[in-house]
Structure formats: C-alpha cells, structure tokens
Amino acid sequence: MSEVYSLLEDEEKTLNELRQQNRLDRIKSGESDVVMTRTREYQFIHAASIRVGVVVFPGTLDDVDAARAVRLAGARPIPLWHNDASLSNSDAIILAGGFSYGDYLRTGAIARFAPIMEKIIDAAKGGMPILGICNGFQILTEAHLLPGALARNDHQKFICKEQMLEVNNENTCWTNDFEFNEKIKIPLKNGEGRYIADKRTLQELNEKNQIVFRYYGDNPNGSVGNIAGVCNEKGNVLGLMPHPEHAVEPGFGVDDGSVSGFRNGTDGIRFIRSMIADMLTQAGVK
Amino acid sequence: MGVIVVEVMPKEEILDPQGKAIVGALNRMGIKSVVGARQGKRFELTVDGKVTLSHLEDAKKAAELLLSNPVIEQVIRVSESGREGAGGMSENEGVTA
Numbered sequence: 001m002s003e004v005y006s007l008l009e010d011e012e013k014t015l016n017e018l019r020q021q022n023r024l025d026r027i028k029s030g031e032s033d034v035v036m037t038r039t040r041e042y043q044f045i046h047a048a049s050i051r052v053g054v055v056v057f058p059g060t061l062d063d064v065d066a067a068r069a070v071r072l073a074g075a076r077p078i079p080l081w082h083n084d085a086s087l088s089n090s091d092a093i094i095l096a097g098g099f100s101y102g103d104y105l106r107t108g109a110i111a112r113f114a115p116i117m118e119k120i121i122d123a124a125k126g127g128m129p130i131l132g133i134c135n136g137f138q139i140l141t142e143a144h145l146l147p148g149a150l151a152r153n154d155h156q157k158f159i160c161k162e163q164m165l166e167v168n169n170e171n172t173c174w175t176n177d178f179e180f181n182e183k184i185k186i187p188l189k190n191g192e193g194r195y196i197a198d199k200r201t202l203q204e205l206n207e208k209n210q211i212v213f214r215y216y217g218d219n220p221n222g223s224v225g226n227i228a229g230v231c232n233e234k235g236n237v238l239g240l241m242p243h244p245e246h247a248v249e250p251g252f253g254v255d256d257g258s259v260s261g262f263r264n265g266t267d268g269i270r271f272i273r274s275m276i277a278d279m280l281t282q283a284g285v286k
Numbered sequence: 287m288g289v290i291v292v293e294v295m296p297k298e299e300i301l302d303p304q305g306k307a308i309v310g311a312l313n314r315m316g317i318k319s320v321v322g323a324r325q326g327k328r329f330e331l332t333v334d335g336k337v338t339l340s341h342l343e344d345a346k347k348a349a350e351l352l353l354s355n356p357v358i359e360q361v362i363r364v365s366e367s368g369r370e371g372a373g374g375m376s377e378n379e380g381v382t383a
Contacts, residue, residue, distance in 0.1 A: 106355055113352070142355065149357035156303045196300060196358055222301070 046285045047074035047276045053090030055120070055136075057082040057111045061098030062133065062245055069245040070094070073272035082114040092129040092275055093120055095136025097189075097243055107150060107192050108138035117143060129173045129275050130237045134190055137229070137239030146230055146239045147205065148197035153190070154222025162254040162265075163188035163242050165228050166216040169209050172235040173278040177270040183216055184267040185254050186247045188228075193241040195223035195230075208233055213240055244268030288337035289367035290345040294354040295326035329353055330367065337366040 052070040054077050056063045067077035078088050082100075087093065101110035111117065117139075124130045124145050132140040140146045153159060164185050167178040178184065197205065202225060205211050213229035221241075229240025247253035247268035256265035296302045305323040312320045331348065333341045342364060349361045 105353070109352065109355065141357070147357075149355055151300065151358055152303050154301060154303055156307055198357070 043280060043285060044074055046280055046283065048076055050075040050092070050276055050279055051078045051088070051090045052076065052272075052275075053078045053080040053087050053093045055080045055082065055093065055095050055116060057098070057100035057114060057139075059099045059102055060096050060135070062243065063096040063098075065243075065245040065248075066094045066096040066133070069248040069269060069272050072248050073269050073276060075272065075276055080116060082111065082116050084116045085119070087116070087119050087123060090123075090128075091279060093123065093131070094245075095120075095130070095132040095139055096245070097134030097136060100135055100139065103192075106138075106142070108135060108140075108142040111135075111139045112142040121145060124232070124237050127234060127236050129278070131174055131271065131275070132237070132239035133243055133245060134193070134241055137241055138192070140237060140239040145237050146232055147201045147210075148195055148227075148230065150192050150241070151194045151196050152192045153194050153220075158189070158191045159193070159220050160189040161187070161220070163220060163228075164216040165213045165242060167212070168214055169212040169231065169235075171209075172212060172231050172238055172274075174231075174238045174271050174274050175212060176278055177274040184270075185256070185265050186242045186244050186268050187254060188220060188242040190221065190241055193221040193223065195225075195227040195241070197224060197227075205230060210235075212238055213242075244271040248272075288333045288335060288341065290331045290333065290337055290341060291363060291365060291367050292329040292331060292345060292349045292353055292361065293326060293363040294329070294349070294359050295362050296324060297358060297360050300358050326359075326362075327353070342366070 052075050054063050054066045054070065056079065067079070070077040078090055080088060080090070100108065104110055120130065121143055130140070130145070132146070137146070138150045141149050162185055164183055167175060167180060167182045167184060170176060170178045170180045170182070210230050210233065211225065211227055212231050214226040215223065215228050219226050228242055229238060231238045245268055247265050250264045250266055251262065253263050253268065254265035255261065255263055258264065302324045304325045308323040308325065309320055312323070331345050346364050349364050350356070354361050
C-alpha cells in the first residue's frame with residue numbers, strides 16, 4: 001500500500017512542479033487560460049509565482065522589510081547579493097534602503113559599479129519594474145537610470161518621521177493602486193534626501209510626467225519642487241526617498257489618523273500590489 | 287610612484303550645507319572675517335612609475351565616471367601632484383557634465 005501512496009505522492013509532486021512551471025511560463029509569455037483565472041484565488045496563485053529580487057549590498061539595511069512587504073503583498077521575494085552575476089529569474093527588482101558601502105565617496109556611488117548592477121541596468125532598459133527606496137533611489141540616480149541627484153538635507157540633520165506624500169503620477173507599474181492627487185503617508189528617514197536637478201531636467205520631468213511623488217504639507221529636506229520620487233521615461237523604474245516597505249502591515253505601519261497610536265497605515269503595500277496587478281494584467285490574468 | 291591629484295567641488299549653484307555649517311562654526315570661534323565656505327574633495331591617485339599622459343587620461347575618466355557626480359559636482363583639477371597647472375589637465379579642461 002505504502003508503495004502506491006508514494007507513487008501517488010510522486011505523481012502529485014511532478015504535477016505540482018509542472019503547474020509551477022506552467023504558471024511561470026504563463027506570466028512570462030503573457031498568455032493564460034482566462035477561464036481558469038477568473039477568480040481572486042487564482043490571482044493569488046499567479047501572484048505567488050511573481051519573483052521579486054531584493055538586492056543586498058554591504059551596508060544595506062531594509063532588505064528584510066522589503067522582502068516581507070513582497071511576501072505580504074502575495075509575491076515571492078528572492079534574495080540577491082551585490083556580487084551575483086544573475087538576477088535569479090526575477091520578474092521585478094527592489095533596491096532597498098540603507099548605507100551601501102558605508103556611503104563612501106557619495107551615497108550609492110560605489111554600489112552603482114557592483115557586478116549585479118550591470119544586470120539591473122540591462123533589465124531596467126528592457127522594461128523590468130525596478131523600485132529604488134532611499135539608498136536604492138540614490139543608487140539609481142548614480143547609475144543614470146533616473147535623472148537628478150540626492151544631496152545632503154538642507155538643514156544638515158538626519159530625518160526620521162512619518163511623511164505625507166502627494167501622488168502625482170498614478171500610471172506607473174508601481175503606483176497604479178493610487179489615485180491622482182491622493183495623499184498617502186509612509187515613513188521617511190534619511191540624511192541625504194534633498195533631490196536636485198537642473199532647470200532643463202526639471203522641465204523635462206514635468207513635461208513627461210516623471211515626478212511621481214511630492215512631499216505634502218512640508219518639505220522635509222529642501223528637495224527642489226518638493227520632489228520625493230521620480231520615474232524614468234518608460235515609468236518602469238521608480239525611485240523615492242520615503243520607505244513604503246515600513247508601512248505594510250496593520251498594527252506595524254504608520255499612524256493612519258483614525259485611531260491614534262494604532263499604527264494601521266499600510267499605504268506602503270500598495271506599491272507592491274500595483275506592480276503585481278500590472279504584471280498580472282500583462283500576463284493576461286483577469 | 288607618480289601621484290595624480292583630482293579635485294572635485296560642489297557646483298556653484300548647488301547649496302552646500304556643510305560649507306554653511308563651517309562658516310557658522312568659524313564665526314562662533316571668533317574668525318569673523320570668513321563669510322563663505324565650500325567643501326570639496328581631493329583624491330590622490332597613485333600610479334606605477336612616472337605619470338604619463340595615458341595615466342592622466344585614465345585619471346580623467348575616473349574623475350568623470352566615479353569620483354564626481356556631474357549633476358551636483360564639478361571636476362576642477364586633474365594633474366600630477368606638485369605640478370599644478372603645468373603638464374596636467376587642470377581646471378575644467380576636457381571635463382564635461
């Protein structure tokens with residue numbers, strides 16, 4: 001009897017492996033069985049096969065929170081190391097916050113030349129969703145994937161607070177869950193978060209709708225035009241100074257104002273949900 | 287061993303909060319004649335043997351690609367140590383944003 005069971009188990013295992021492969025193929029190929037994927041449950045299955053690489057450089061701090069945000073949103077976090085030669089079949093990439101290489105030379109300047117960045121730059125140009133948070137944003141500007149630069153806060157102090165943002169572009173793959181002009185709140189913590197770009201670049205950013213988030217209520221670090229986050233022309237690469245990954249779970253997010261002190265603000269998870277929704281749409285999952 | 291000096295300064299139009307803090311400290315310690323300060327970076331790159339033109343080319347490349355960020359900084363000197371303004375590529379020569 002036990003032999004029969006183990007045979008059945010083997011068969012089930014093979015079936016599961018096949019199913020997994022089919023899911024990946026489907027997401028990759030953009031084809032899907034529409035009848036099978038109508039329900040929300042099936043969406044979860046597809047979401048779980050979306051691989052989101054979270055890159056760790058020496059000195060990266062927020063990779064675990066970023067990976068947790070990916071898991072809570074329903075996708076699969078894949079740990080990536082700065083020295084890796086491949087992106088391990090990632091479908092999207094998050095460059096997490098921290099102080100890569102101790103912020104030596106300039107923030108993000110050394111990380112930009114890490115081996116994995118070559119692959120990320122290629123992937124970004126190929127349209128893969130890339131999210132750079134805080135130090136990740138700094139790395140993306142140093143890598144010239146995003147325009148402008150981040151300089152020391154005008155008041156010279158490190159900031160750590162809950163920050164209101166205004167959504168200025170809800171059409172990117174990382175922000176489609178938001179409404180235009182919506183006010184959201186996520187944590188902000190940085191020493192060098194003052195966004196700078198020359199006049200011509202700012203004009204281009206405005207014209208091409210690349211300013212995705214502006215600080216709302218106050219300008220915490222002297223950023224030009226209250227800019228908190230920008231995307232590339234295609235919209236697949238987004239960098240922002242505030243930290244969505246720290247506001248993803250009720251009870252452990254930011255104060256949402258409804259019941260003070262309960263920290264139920266989870267606007268951060270909507271970044272990841274946006275990307276998942278976008279990818280499912282692209283894969284033809286309804 | 288030759289040494290090439292690369293100097294990088296924040297662009298004129300960019301606010302330099304470190305410089306501002308330095309002026310504040312100088313004034314507080316009694317040096318009131320200083321009304322402005324800007325803080326930059328100096329790199330000393332050591333090469334094998336005497337400094338050649340090709341070494342200087344490499345240093346210029348390093349200055350543009352890694353040692354400075356053209357959005358906020360300006361390379362103001364790439365030249366052999368001790369030979370300021372002579373023989374090397376000093377000032378803004380050949381350095382573009």
